[in-house]
Amino acid sequence: MKKSSLILFGALVIVALLLSGCKANMITKINGDGSGKFSQEIGFTAEEMTALSSFGSGSDFCSKMGSNNSISGASVNQETRGNETWCIFETSFKTLEELDSLYANSDTNVNALNITDNKLNYDVTVDMSKAGDTTGLMQTKWILIVPGKLANHNADEVNGSTLTWNLTSGQVKEIQAESSTKGGLSSNWMIFLVIGLLCLCLMVVVIIVVVIFIVARNKKNKQPPI
Numbered sequence: 594m595k596k597s598s599l600i601l602f603g604a605l606v607i608v609a610l611l612l613s614g615c616k617a618n619m620i621t622k623i624n625g626d627g628s629g630k631f632s633q634e635i636g637f638t639a640e641e642m643t644a645l646s647s648f649g650s651g652s653d654f655c656s657k658m659g660s661n662n663s664i665s666g667a668s669v670n671q672e673t674r675g676n677e678t679w680c681i682f683e684t685s686f687k688t689l690e691e692l693d694s695l696y697a698n699s700d701t702n703v704n705a706l707n708i709t710d711n712k713l714n715y716d717v718t719v720d721m722s723k724a725g726d727t728t729g730l731m732q733t734k735w736i737l738i739v740p741g742k743l744a745n746h747n748a749d750e751v752n753g754s755t756l757t758w759n760l761t762s763g764q765v766k767e768i769q770a771e772s773s774t775k776g777g778l779s780s781n782w783m784i785f786l787v788i789g790l791l792c793l794c795l796m797v798v799v800i801i802v803v804v805i806f807i808v809a810r811n812k813k814n815k816q817p818p819i
Contacts, residue, residue, distance in 0.1 A: 615641060616677075617733045619760075623715070625740040625774040627689045627708055633667070633682045642678055655680035711775045713739055719758075719766045733760040739772035746770040 616636035623629040637645065642654065655671040658680060667682040686692045689706050696703050696717060705716035719735060735758040737748075747769045748756035758768050 615732075618736055619734070620736040620738070621692070622738040623689070623692070623713065623740055625708075628687050629685070629692065631684045631686060631692060631695050634679055636674065636677045636679045638677055654678065655682075708774060711741075711773060712744075713741070713770075713772045713774055715739070715768070715770045717768050719760060719768060721760055721762050721764050721766065734758065735760055735766070735768060737768070737770055739770055741772045741774040744771040744773060 616634075618632070618634040618636075620632040620634065621629065622632075642650070645654075645658070652671060655678075656669050667684045670681040670683065672679045672681060684695060686695065689708065693703050693706055696706075700720040702718040702720065703716075704718060705714045707714050715737065737756045737758075739754050739756065741754075743751070743754055743756070746756055747758075747767065749759050750757040754772070756770055758766055760766055
């Protein structure tokens with residue numbers, strides 16, 4: 594494979610040979626214009642960190658692991674989540690064609706990956722049969738964050754615009770999703786709508802108060818002098 598191959602089919606296989614509970618997330622976030630970020634995350638317990646001491650320790654653990662496995666073109670971050678250490682390798686892409694190229698360096702076949710008429714079509718096949726039984730030791734998730742309003746999909750889990758598929762070694766996983774990139778109001782538009790309604794209500798109240806004041810004054814002016 595090329596140097597930029599996905600960790601799932603490179604470094605993670607090596608890690609899986611040593612560990613029994615390693616977690617991995619393959620996260621793709623796609624924006625409405627086709628740009629986005631592709632992240633590869635690996636989570637380790639304290640015991641697993643000790644078992645992988647050959648990669649280094651402390652704050653430079655993830656950097657050393659990435660360089661030792663020829664992970665190029667990706668930014669490296671290290672996070673602590675509870676009692677787990679997570680290595681995050683993130684690559685930005687400007688177009689879906691660039692994302693296609695990232696996927697092409699792994700056992701991931703792109704069947705459809707485009708935005709046409711404000712509609713995202715996402716259809717890929719992840720082939721875990723070549724990974725062997727070693728990755729079965731890991732909890733591996735394929736996560737997709739789509740733009741706009743979610744439509745059809747075959748995800749195992751859904752949370753808003755975030756879809757999750759659970760990957761199993763030795764199997765081929767079909768991953769499909771569609772979304773309308775202009776299919777719903779964003780949170781900002783919702784805020785603007787609420788503010789607009791509040792302003793409208795305030796204007797109505799002001800108008801009513803002004804009308805009542807004018808009517809009362811006119812009645813007072815029309816009263817005959819005593």
